[in-house]
Amino acid sequence: MHTTADRTYYMANVLKKGARSLELLAMAIVKRAARPRPVAVAPADDDDDDDTGTSSDSDGAAKPQSFGDPIGGRYQRLAVIGSGSFGRVYRAVDNRTGEIVAVKCLFRAFNDPYGIVLESDVTDEVRALEACRGHPHIVQLIDHGRRPRHDGPVVGTGADAYIVMELVGPSLLDTICQRGTDAGARRYPESEVRHLMRQLLSAVGRMHVLGLMHRDLKPSNVLVDGRGVLKLCDLGMAFAMEESIPPYSNPVGSLPYKAPELLLRSSIYDETIDMWALGCIMAQLLGGQLLFRGMSHEDMLIRIIQVLGVDDIAGWRGYDDSMIPKTLRSGRRRHSRLWPRWSAGAVGGWVRGVEWASDV
Numbered sequence: 169m170h171t172t173a174d175r176t177y178y179m180a181n182v183l184k185k186g187a188r189s190l191e192l193l194a195m196a197i198v199k200r201a202a203r204p205r206p207v208a209v210a211p212a213d214d215d216d217d218d219d220t221g222t223s224s225d226s227d228g229a230a231k232p233q234s235f236g237d238p239i240g241g242r243y244q245r246l247a248v249i250g251s252g253s254f255g256r257v258y259r260a261v262d263n264r265t266g267e268i269v270a271v272k273c274l275f276r277a278f279n280d281p282y283g284i285v286l287e288s289d290v291t292d293e294v295r296a297l298e299a300c301r302g303h304p305h306i307v308q309l310i311d312h313g314r315r316p317r318h319d320g321p322v323v324g325t326g327a328d329a330y331i332v333m334e335l336v337g338p339s340l341l342d343t344i345c346q347r348g349t350d351a352g353a354r355r356y357p358e359s360e361v362r363h364l365m366r367q368l369l370s371a372v373g374r375m376h377v378l379g380l381m382h383r384d385l386k387p388s389n390v391l392v393d394g395r396g397v398l399k400l401c402d403l404g405m406a407f408a409m410e411e412s413i414p415p416y417s418n419p420v421g422s423l424p425y426k427a428p429e430l431l432l433r434s435s436i437y438d439e440t441i442d443m444w445a446l447g448c449i450m451a452q453l454l455g456g457q458l459l460f461r462g463m464s465h466e467d468m469l470i471r472i473i474q475v476l477g478v479d480d481i482a483g484w485r486g487y488d489d490s491m492i493p494k495t496l497r498s499g500r501r502r503h504s505r506l507w508p509r510w511s512a513g514a515v516g517g518w519v520r521g522v523e524w525a526s527d528v
Contacts, residue, residue: 237326239260239327240311240330243258243260243269243311243332244261244263245258245259246261254275255275255327256272257270257273262332269332269333269334270335271332272330272333273330274286275327275328276328283315283328286329287329289404293331293406294331296375296403296406297309300374300380300403303370303374304370304397305367305368305397305400306374306375307334307391307399307400308333310332310333311331311332312329312331313329314328314329333401336392337391337394339389340387340392340398341388344387350456355456356454358454365449367398368446368449371400372400372442372446375400375442376439376442379410380407380408380439381442383420383421383442384422385400386421386424386449387449387452405420409439418433418435419433421445423465424458425445425448425449427445428444428469428472432465447459
């Protein structure tokens with residue numbers, strides 16, 4: 169149970185961008201043509217795996233086939249279910265318990281031959297997952313491990329570290345893409361969006377009360393189980409605010425979900441960057457497409473200013489006059505063109521929703 173002080177702290181920070189998130193919601197319901205977007209395709213198996221990933225019994229029925237040595241001597245890989253710059257995520261079976269799990273295998277970067285940076289990153293992600301243990305809308309940690317470090321560079325081609333988590337299901341991005349190829353097909357009903365956003369607000373609210381920023385909220389970092397329950401995942405960019413004060417690292421986050429202060433390349437920000445990202449996700453669910461679609465930081469800023477105005481960004485406590493170039497400010501809208509459309513009742517509804525989520 170959170171204390172009143174915890175909820176007050178969380179609400180104070182959330183409300184800094186509550187109005188901005190409401191404006192994002194309004195923008196989402198403006199109908200416009202959507203650009204075709206390809207359906208997500210599952211990545212290929214390991215290069216060292218020449219098999220198809222299935223085998224047949226004598227009766228001809230296909231079954232999953234494991235490949236490679238067990239991760240950590242325990243988790244036998246069955247299939248690749250995700251990949252990124254960090255490494256790969258596998259569907260695997262725990263040889264001790266028979267449980268099907270997700271194993272995130274991480275590899276050191278080329279410029280990190282000793283694995284020192286990787287070790288720090290894994291430690292931060294594991295600590296964040298452990299802190300959030302037990303929350304129904306945050307993926308649960310099961311196990312983790314690292315390859316032993318030696319005095320010299322790490323050698324070999326296997327995973328340098330791994331994190332074992334519950335196996336949930338496809339990402340929210342996958343489920344959005346599976347609805348269709350146009351914005352109309354990808355729109356979610358308002359009642360369903362309310363249900364989904366309560367879950368995400370609950371998860372992010374818990375992280376913020378714990379003093380954690382996620383810093384990389386986007387649909388591909390949200391998992392959906394077979395009952396439609398959402399679980400926040402990929403806490404690799406999560407940061408404990410109580411351990412440091414600004415400046416913080418930047419770049420962080422994904423371009424379509426970055427708050428203006430991140431687009432301005434500022435290192436002075438707080439957990440409200442997560443609230444901006446949640447607003448973008450909410451608008452995407454309602455509108456069936458990205459809220460702001462830009463090709464660069466400058467392009468994104470121009471599109472945001474056209475809606476919110478320069479004054480909204482300039483009112484941020486970390487802003488200084490040199491952040492927005494004069495070429496971007498010249499002739500741009502000063503005031504938001506959406507805020508006057510919102511009634512006091514709509515704002516009150518948003519605040520009540522955030523209060524509900526912070527109590528979960």
